[in-house]
Amino acid sequence: MxxxxxxxxxxxxxxxxxxxxxxxxxxxxxxxxxxxxxxxxxxxxxxxxxxxxxxxxxxxxxxxxxxxxxxxxxxxxxxxGGERPVTQGREGVGARTGDPAAGGPVFRQGDEGMTRRWDFISANRAVFGVKRICQALRVSRSGYYRWVAGAAVREARQAGDDALVAQIREIHADHEGTYGVRRVHAELRGFEPTVNRERVERLMRREGLEGRHLRRRKRTTVPDRLAPPAPDRVRRDFTATGLDEKWCGDITYGQVSGTWLYLACVLDACSRRVLGWSMATV
CATH class of the missing domain: 1.10.10.10 (Winged helix-like DNA-binding domain superfamily/Winged helix DNA-binding domain)
Structure with a gap:
């Protein structure tokens, strides 16, 4: 005073x-x-x-x-002091109780996010009052009022995220969708040195943007270290001047219907003709 x-x-x-x-x-x-x-x-x-x-x-x-x-x-x-005694039934409110009537707006039990709770309070405060809703949802009114006071900060942060997403999409499109988080972040550092990599990763995940990854090679042939090596009878010389002068073995593999098949064959070194082959899963 x-x-x-x-x-x-x-x-x-x-x-x-x-x-x-x-x-x-x-x-x-x-x-x-x-x-x-x-x-x-x-x-x-x-x-x-x-x-x-x-x-x-x-x-x-x-x-x-x-x-x-x-x-x-x-x-x-x-x-x-702020209480709202209910003596008459209103639209969406039960008579003499103040409880939501059948078909009225209610807060579902599965909506666990605090932001959705605050939005629910703001949407229904004129009907039920802040105190009654906070008691029903078991949240503090001080937390709700802090959330209301921070609306301007959240709007500014959302506007900044939207502008950053536009830049991320432009960089991602310019490189034909090949750039991931690290390269996009490196590009953004040239325009905004203070941009955070975790923020870029969060926004790219939210927008469903990701880089192109090289497929990891699958190792299908593991040599036995205890097995004796096969003798090199041609001394790494695979040239031949006539048929049936040198025969060589070769093996290849491929995935068919989710199963790896191995193909072993015997080739003539001169004509490259297949003399025999066998296929199995192991």
């Missing part, structure tokens, strides 16, 4: 009115079992600040608040 010319002038609070009402309602809901400090810690303010909000609410309702642990009864002041 600021005193000027004998008149007390109230300083404008940085907290929204709905947030103050919810904080007061949370303290009163404890029924005197919690102190100002413990309730204030849940909403992210000081205990003295919460005490002043409760006192202001009581003065507006024509009552005087008691001590630290003695919260007033729930009546007209409880409704002024």
């Amino acid at each position: 600021v005193r000027g010319r004998g008149v007390l002038v109230g300083r404008r609070s940085p907290y929204p009115e709905e947030f103050r009402n919810d904080a007061v309602a949370l303290y009163r809901a404890a029924g005197g079992q919690r102190t100002y400090s413990s309730v204030a810690a849940d909403v992210g303010v000081s205990g003295e600040t919460l005490r002043s909000w409760v006192r202001q609410t009581d003065e507006q309702a024509g009552r005087v608040c008691g001590g630290d642990g003695g919260g007033p009864g729930r009546g007209a002041g409880a409704a002024a």
Whole structure:
């Protein structure tokens, strides 16, 4: 409060009115079992600040608040503190209960992401109130208000990600889809030296962009180290001037219907004619 010319002038609070009402309602809901400090810690303010909000609410309702642990009864002041008693059925709300009626908007149990929970609270706060939804979802109201306060930061971050994705797509397309995370990151460093590689990897994974990988060679022939080597009778000279002068063996393999087949054959060194062959899986 600021005193000027004998008149007390109230300083404008940085907290929204709905947030103050919810904080007061949370303290009163404890029924005197919690102190100002413990309730204030849940909403992210000081205990003295919460005490002043409760006192202001009581003065507006024509009552005087008691001590630290003695919260007033729930009546007209409880409704002024942010609670919304439901006495008539509304669209999507059950009569006298405030619960979602059949066919109304509900929060599914499988929606576990906190962002979806905050979005759900924002979409239904006008109908059910922030306090009631946070109690049903078992989340803190201070966390929700921090999420609301960070909306501008999230929008700026999303705009930056969208601009970076456009650059990544351009680099990926210019190199015919062959560049992966490391090469795309190296290209981006020329334009934005502060760009993070983990950020590039996250955005490329989100957009389904990946580089072209060379196929790993499969080793299908493993020599036996204990077997004696075959004698080299032609001394690595595979030339021949006539038929049946030198015969050589050769082996090849291929994958057919998911199975590796091995082909062994005997060739004439002069004519390269196949004299005999055999095929097996081992």
